[in-house]
Amino acid sequence: MQISGAQLIVRLLEQQGITTVAGIPGGAALPLYDALAGSTKIHHVLARHEQGAGFIAQGMARVSGRAGVCISSSGPGATNLVTPIADAKLDSIPLVCITGQVPSSMIGTDAFQEVDTYGISIPVTKHNWLVHSVEELLHVIPEAFRIAESGRPGPVWVDIPKDVQTAMIEIDELPAPGKRDEPSAVNMTQIQQAAAMINAAERPVLYIGGGVIAAEAAAQTMMLAEQGGLPTTMTLMALGAMPVDHPLSVGMLGMHAARYTNYVLEEADLLIVVGARFDDRAIGKAEKFCPNASVIHIDVDAAELGKIRRPHIGIQADVATALAALLPHIQVKLRENWLERVRLLKAQFPMQMLDSEDPRSHYGLVLAVAEALDDEAVIATDVGQHQMWVAQAYPLRRARQWLTSGGLGTMGFGMPAAIGAALAEPERTVVCFSGDGSLKMNIQEMATAVEEDVNIKVVLMNNQSLGLVHQQQNMFYGERYYASDYRKRTDFVKIAEGFGMHTFDLDKAADPRAMLAQALATKGPCLIHCSIDVNQKVLPMVPPGAANTEMIGD
Amino acid sequence: MNAAMKLEPADKVILELNVRNHPGVMTHVCGLFARRAFNVEGILCMPVGDGTESRIWLLVREDERLSQMIAQVEKLEDVISVIRHGASHLVFDRLEEFFA
Incomplete structure (x- = not known):
């Protein structure tokens, strides 16, 4: 049969068992998107920012252990993927990132939306390719999955010029799908x-x-x-x-x-x-x-x-x-x-959790959410104080229950990762604990969550501040708070409503535990808002550079 | 690479890398050294055999970080093998007349 490079990519993804991909189209990726439209096996999730697409793919990969796939066009589409790919590298998460590139004949001419994707992606990937011909796809796509999932998992990046996507190729059968290498014998x-x-x-x-x-x-x-x-x-x-x-x-x-x-x-x-x-x-x-x-x-x-x-x-x-x-x-x-x-x-010297009885306090909210759920729930976080409070307090009991950006510490990770988790495992309730600083970094993905009607519960711990920065300025910079507090309040409930999410404001609840239970039981995407005292800290804390035994706080 | 930093034999290590030959492989190898702030004093690269593979010779300084550096190089998908030679290897010595 004769098919285009773009169709070949889609066939190879289908054969790889991929049923969901996240991405955003653009000029250099349009042949691929045209081929994706013809697939009955692959559901494309339209993210609202490529960084969101990358973290959605990560969410799928983190709950399943299989490589997640994200797609974007060239130029800014590709540069927007750098952060989630770097995040996947540091946390050893298998991803296959596919980007469109300007036609081969225009590479090196500073063409519209041309960027050196291959060069940019080297330091943040396990391996990467700039595909030079349609024939190379037969080798590169299966190899991408093999490398992403073998040994220490990690992200790989395949940059595909538009002319390679449109070129035709005659093939009798597809090459074998890429498989994880068998582990070698132990000494x-x-x-x-x-x-x-x-x-x-x-x-x-x-x-x-x-x-x-x-x-x-x-x-x-x-x-x-x-x-x-x-x-x-x-x-x-x-x-x-x-x-x-x-x-x-x-x-x-x-x-x-x-x-x-x-x-x-x-x-x-x-x-x-x-x-x-x-x-x-x-x-x-x-x-x-x-x-x-x-x-x-x-x-x-x-x-x-x-x-x-x-x-x-x-x-x-x-x-x-x-x-x-x-x-x-x-x-x-x-x-x-x-x-x-x-x-x-x-x-x-136990873990001390201040005000843990109060469901509207930092530890209390985490524990109240845990009490309302069982171990089947997936718990995602963003990055900051809330992340550490959840890590300290949430009774995690299952591998792949916990999705957090560890190595890169990327604010904005949480909600798109939760969307990805919910897409991969729709039967689960997926909670995303977030902070107001983190949530704003990928807040546009609320639209994706609503469009896909995923079962995510965003628990927003709102202290109107970059809490961990505020905390460090308090502890190590003479209480000189600078650029850490938001001077104007954002109405997150109104914003989430605007995107079409269900909303619950614990600040206004007569019975916050009852409201929390109702919110967590409501199907579909949902924001649960709760104000948190900006002076609450993550403790104990080892000052950066100190020995672990030199902790501050109980 | 500069004359003022010329290596004493005791400090010299020569690495022989066999790699897949394609346009990105030099960037992968050199970028890895640069990212880890490890100076490469000399570099040579030529295709070998039918041109599907290349050999890269690197002249580097003996350093406590070198074994970690080699371990990282070995992880690159396009690197087939890494062989470590001592200062007695002649590959860079023979080139000196071109840098006189």
Whole structure:
């Protein structure tokens, strides 16, 4: 059969199992959009800004573990995708980003809406292509999915000139779809050494990261913890991998950990690091992190081993494969002394949640939402104080329940990511906790949410401020608040109504819990507004650059 | 690259990269070093065999960050292999007459 490059792209996406893509058309992508219109298998979600499209694709990828697809035209369409793609790179989220480019003959002429997409995308992708011919698509599209989903997942970018989209190609059959590479075998000598260290340790701590989620290894990780009697701490990215109320969970570590978590780590004699990368927000001052601990580090990315902390045993392997090999060698241990010590630290220095009984306070609202939902709900956040309050307080209990921008910390992530999650898993309630600063950064996606009628609940914690900036100016800059407070109030309820969302204003509720329950039970996109005191802080806090044990606040 | 920074043999490391030959591969490799603030003192690149692959020779300074740098280079999809040579390798020495 003879088909165009654009039709070939669509066939290859269909064959890849893609049923939803997010994007915005434009001149250089019009042949592709014309071909998409002919697809009965792919639903195109029209975002209102390309950054929204990128985060919608991320939302789909984060809940499913499969590569999400976003599409835009050349020039500004492509540059607007840089932020969500960079965000996906830092959080190791599989994405395939497809952009139109000016015709090959015009590349390098400063043509209308021409930008060096290939050059711009190198530092923010796992791999990228500028496709030179229609034949190359046969190789590049499956390869894009293989690379995005294999090893350490990440975003890839395929830039396709308009003439490549319109060129015709004669093909008999499609190439095989791109598949995740099979993990390679694990070094059993290292596994046995690691097991011996774990079995011999007095005060071991298991430190798990987003790699556990990416490898679908949450259940195995929990088995490792239970079998070895290992207190377990999670990074921001790993939340949900082990239920926070599991007896062995010591919660999230790092800058906004409960005091006891960082104290437990301080006393560790062995750190078993699985799918985590010693991020500065997690470990504080690197030289002072777990000063007395030996380190076993398991990660699929060889470059992470020894990048920040030299491990005693560094195992480059798929986390699920490595844990499967490790588990039979781990002795069942009760570790009564160490776990008693952990319990004591937890009792002495627990997470303090101020005003948690009040559903219109920062922690109270998070807990009230949690009480009204079960573990099937998906919880997304934007970036800022609300994000940390949710990370500290929400009882996350399921892998892929939690969607947050960890590495890049992108304000504006939350609502489009929630839309993507709801598109991928329409049976779930998807909550997006946001702040007024973050929500404004992609507020136009309310229109997309309404058009798609997705089941998202945006819980807006409105302190009329860039709260985390306000907090740092309060704590570290002599209370000189500058450019952190919004001087004019925005009527978010009216705005959301204008976009056609359901709205609920807890400020005006006689019974806020009842209103919250009603809002969360209302199908379709919905804004839940609540004013929050600007002086509330995320505590405890490790000052940037300090050791994790040097926390401020209880 | 400048004469004032000429490397002593003890500081010299020569990297031999076999890569897929296409217009973007040099940017990928050089950009990676630049982004990680790792100076490349010398660079040579020529296609090998039938031209589907190229060989890139890099002259770099021994540095505690070099092993991390090599690990990152090995992650590039278009890099097939990375071989690390000591200062005794002659590839850059033989070129010196062109830079006299």
